[in-house]
Amino acid sequence: MRNALLIAELSLREAVRKRLVVVLLLLTAAFLGFYLYGVLRLEQTLDQRALDAGLDGRSVTGAANLPVMYAAMFGMYLVFFLGSLMAVLSTVGAVSGDVESGVMQSVIARPISRAQLVLGRWLGFTVVNVLYVALVSAALLGGIFLITGFLPPAPVPAAALILLAITLITALTVLGSTLFTTLANGIGVFVLYGAGFAGGILATIGTFADSPTLTTLGRVANTLMPTNALWLGASYHLQPDVLRQLGEMTRGANPFFASTPVAPGLVVWAAVYALVAVLVAMWQFSRRDL
Secondary structure: HHHHHHHHHHHHHHHHHHHHHHHHHHHHHHHHHHHHHHHHHHHHHHHHHHHHHHOOOOOOOOHHHHHHHHHHHHHHHHHHHHHHHHHHHHHHOOOHHHHHHOOHHHHHHOOHHHHHHHHHHHHHHHHHHHHHHHHHHHHHHHHHHHHHOOOOOOOOHHHHHHHHHHHHHHHHHHHHHHOOOHHHHHHHHHHHHHHHHHHHHHHHHHHOOOHHHHHHHHHHHHOOOOOHHHHHHHHHHHHOOOHHHHHOOOOOOOOOOOOOOOOOHHHHHHHHHHHHHHHHHHHHHHHHOO
16 A cells, blocks of 8 residues: 555656646636636626615525526536546546556566556546545635625535546546557547436436436436436535425426435445446556556
8 A cells, every 4th residue: 555655646746747736726717717707797797686676685595696506506517527627638648658658667667566556546646636626616616605695505515426426537547547548548438428428418308208218328327427427416415495496397407407316326336436447447457468
């Protein structure tokens, strides 16, 4: 385990050396500034409308504040999407990149097993990706709260589900990095991510249209890649009662937000899935012919 932690530390240093962290911080600051400025303008518009209607104010959790609630929800969806994108792009060459460049031959000559190398790579990149998403989520929701006074009812469980999805994507990308080339790995993980998103859409259409076939196909896709299902579970915790009631009235017609909580079994499956992906990656690379 000590060697694995050493590789994880080296992965963190590599991310800093390649200026990945600096670039991410600058681009994320620009994104947050742009988005929060839009929320500020939205809040000012809603305040003016309330004054024009002769109202002293509006309830933070009432129907009049729906635009702000949706802004917070879509903002968190963007954080989830950006975190997923970063998890793939930062990890896509975790192992295959070193193999293709020839660096791996010098690394495995040292007293570090291949399994420890893979585990350390996964730990290092998971720390970077999870910290990134956690900090951006806190900054976004904190900024919206300071501007509008609105805070989702359960942000911590929502963030935990999103971070589990990021951990799973990182694990699958590391697994792909031990099986395929860097380019093929990136394409494969993005296809899996798309399959999960398609599964959410199919499940939504199946529920709305009472189609058992579409619902089953959506469940199969969500089992194959449960990241979108985890986001839908997170969105449930981000919604006040007024939004949940609206979702129930429309029979869950919105594919981006869920009106029901995620099944506990799916959460357990996602965690087991990530663990199995890492273990298979360790086993596969240990027996791979370099």
